[in-house]
Amino acid sequence: MLRKSVLPRIVLIVGCALFALPFYFMFVSAVKTGTEASLAPPTLFPHTFAWSNFADAVSYIPFFLYALNSLIITVGATIGAVLSNTLIAYGFSRIRWPGRNIVFYVCLATVFLPYPVVLVALFDIFGKLPSFGIQGARSWVDTFLPLIVPVFGNPFYIFLMRQFMMGIPRELSDASRVDGASELQTFWHVILPLTKPAVVVVAILAAVAAWNEFLLPLLYLQSNEKYPLAVGLAFYTQEHDVLYNLLMAASTLIVLPIVVMFLLFQRFFIEGITVGGVKG
Amino acid sequence: MAAAAPALTRSRRPRLGALERRNLRWGLLFISPWLFGFLALSVFPILYTFFLSFTRYSGIRPPVIIGLTNYERIATDPLFWKSAYNTLFYTALAVPIGVLMAMILAVAMNQKLREVGIYRAILYLPSILPVFAISLIFIYLLNPAYGMVNALLGLAGLPSPNWLGDPTYARISLVLIAQLGAGQWALVFLAGLRGIPIELYESAEIDGAGAWTKFRRITLPLMTPVILYDIIIGLSLGLQVFTSAFILTGGGGGRGGGAGPDNALLTYVYYLYKQAFQFGQMGYAAALSVVLFVVSLVLAGAVFRWARGWVFYEAEDA
Known part of the structure; x- marks a missing residue:
């Protein structure tokens, strides 16, 4: 038995080392002094810990403003994704209507549509939609709307929720209907409470996806004060001479919330994966 | 298992019963966020992309149709x-x-x-x-x-x-x-x-x-x-x-x-x-x-x- 488990252990330990090393280097570089960070060859462990790098990094760029923007986009996209994808999944699982399966297959097939295909057209469309003064913009461009609204029907989340809802016994819905509840009441009072684990999974996946998104805020946001961390930091490194240790400190701060979320909700992340959750 | 549709008639236009009509209405209502997104954020933009690909367009002035020129350029x-x-x-x-x-x-x-x-x-x-x-x-x-x-x-x-x-x-x-x-x-x-x-x-x-x-x-x-x-x-x-x-x-x-x-x-x-x-x-x-x-x-x-x-x-x- 011992002999049998040696090889997989070696494979996994080497794999873990390779996967963790970049982040180890990110962190040690984040706490190196400026001179030590530009040593060649680099030191594997910091001689002195410059914890002040974190304070410097957040004052070099408008870090908290960008973080607030990231947070608003993430919360908006998450709430929208949870509400709409639960409704959609309910329609695809708890009600039998003619043509349901065909429409569901069409929904799944949209996974094959590479998002960049519609980038140009969507930008042009959003540029013509009135924003009614939201965020001081004339159209949806330069507002958070194009980053939040399109998450509302994600085939992965719909699939995941639908799988979950299919597992809830039909009799519960029937009983609720017999009691005279409308479809909306059945959804809200009977099915939704039982779907909580799937709701948490979708919320987590949607939140991480929104926090990590780069291309869309890069396209749609034009004023500096509306940038989320992703775009703000990328532009900053383009326009200034980068101090590597501060860049690594900022990267650490961006990665940290996701690491914390993962440690808190590990079980839900893993559940999302095994039903087929994939980064969009 | 619920009984399948009451009768699988071969008539050309199967008429839906009251329950099915009701279910269809509710089903479509529930999936409407996806349906809207699919039409407005996928189908229409794809068609629009095809149209734009035959034009010269800067995003500011209206697009000018130039036939296959863009594809020849590609x-x-x-x-x-x-x-x-x-x-x-x-x-x-x-x-x-x-x-x-x-x-x-x-x-x-x-x-x-x-x-x-x-x-x-x-x-x-x-x-x-x-x-x-x-x-x-x-x-x-x-x-x-x-x-x-x-x-x-x-x-x-x-x-x-x-x-x-x-x-x-x-x-x-x-x-x-x-x-x-x-x-x-x-x-x-x-x-x-x-x-x-x-x-x-x-x-x-x-x-x-x-x-x-x-x-x-x-x-x-x-x-x-x-x-x-x-x-x-x-x-x-x-x-x-x-x-x-x-x-x-x-x-x-x-x-x-x-x-x-x-x-x-x-x-x-x-x-x-x-x-x-x-x-x-x-x-x-x-x-x-x-x-x-x-x-x-x-x-x-x-x-x-x-x-x-x-x-x-x-x-x-x-």
């Missing part, structure tokens, strides 16, 4: 071919390497190790971290002078390439960075492995099958649907690769629209982005989008057709 545009080559190079390496890594890690994790939870967490975590942040880290790690990668390669007595300065190594850098996402697929594969009935292995052992035979004859065939899933999604995401290339080149790149040494980091979507949003060539970018759309569909179709020869489908319960 055929002779060296940067189009370069970016297509870079993207196919990336996809052709990243997808098979990704499948292989996911399979190796998943098989290793499937060996009833007590501490498997730790491996799972460490391997999975990088796949949910933002690609832009990972790419920022790699700008530093791949630096030929201060970077850790070459320092470690040097310690191991291996050559120290100029990662982001050499066209081939720059392309390989993109592939390497993408592999940090392999942990996610390793877990998808692991879930697949755990679904294989243990009895199959037990009876194979009785027949005297060794580890390799069991993998080759039981594990691999039963995992083919998962492998196909990985290939299809990997292909689609591979053709879209953008963020890592954008960050590694600092977003700017050459005046003429290139990026990276010998334009090696100019991926297809990066080029599309530059044409549309840096040069205001929305019509040309729309034509590039149409090409991406067609190539994606053709490749996905080709993979499905090819997969018919090797994917093993169990008798599914409907």
